[in-house]
Amino acid sequence: MSFEKFLPYLAVMALVTYLVRAIPLILIKKQIENKFILSFLYYMPYAVLSVMTVPAVFYATGSVVSAAAGVAVALVLAFFKRDLLTVAIGASGGVFIAELMMKYVI
Numbered sequence: 001m002s003f004e005k006f007l008p009y010l011a012v013m014a015l016v017t018y019l020v021r022a023i024p025l026i027l028i029k030k031q032i033e034n035k036f037i038l039s040f041l042y043y044m045p046y047a048v049l050s051v052m053t054v055p056a057v058f059y060a061t062g063s064v065v066s067a068a069a070g071v072a073v074a075l076v077l078a079f080f081k082r083d084l085l086t087v088a089i090g091a092s093g094g095v096f097i098a099e100l101m102m103k104y105v106i
Contacts, residue, residue, distance in 0.1 A: 061095050062102075069098035 032038055061067045073094030077087045 062099055066095045066098035066102060070095035 032041070057071060058064055058067045061070065070091040074087050074091035077090045082090070
């Protein structure tokens, strides 16, 4: 893609990103007191992060089966309140073992 084509795309993206952040600041002057809207705004980052992460997890490995094994290990470790590094290493190990099993057993 040439720079002449890229520049308008970049400008539109910058404008949209700016407007999404600036419009609520301009339009809403007083403190939000509605419990539903406060709850919605509180949980929105978690929902967006989940929606972006879960599909990426299942397509990051060679197969969906090994990805599911890694997710299962991560969920079990997280359920037992292990720290983030332990969960990440355990999930990676689960994927590795599942990939080895699929390669040599099947």
